[in-house]
Amino acid sequence: MKVSVYRKAHFNAAHRLHNPSWSDEKNTEVFGKCNMPNYHGHNYVMEVKVTGEIDPDTGYVIDLGILKAIINEEILERYDHRNLNLDIPEFKNVNPTAENIAVEIFNRLRKRLDNSLSLGLRLYETERNFVDIEE
Secondary structure, eight states: OOEEEEEEEEEEEEEOOOOTTSOHHHHHHHHGGGGOTTOEEEEEEEEEEEEEOOOTTTSOSSOHHHHHHHHIIIIIHHHTTEEHHHHOGGGSSSOOOHHHHHHHHHHHHHTTSOTTSEEEEEEESSSSOEEEEEO
16 A cells, blocks of 8 residues: 655745747746746745555655755755755756746655655745656
């Protein structure tokens, strides 16, 4: 039997959606307010889902204290109160859309989890806009 456990976390970050190969007019047309030259911020909320079999010795799918530490080390310390475009090397040449941010977070978490566990991620950019990734 597979069981899923969840951990919720949040971080605040600024970004600008901009394609440097486009004109200012096209960037404004496609990205609207998200293209503001001085950036804008979001209060991101993420739900991390880990699925696997319950360990008969511990009763855990994963120790949630360990998952919390991984999220803090890989995501919160890296992204919280940062400008994603300027402070995060992975977004130097990649537009920091919610989709691209979610993929980057997913990949950072995936490398820290045992291969026997499946990972899912939901990243809320706003209350109404979110991205889901699952293995």
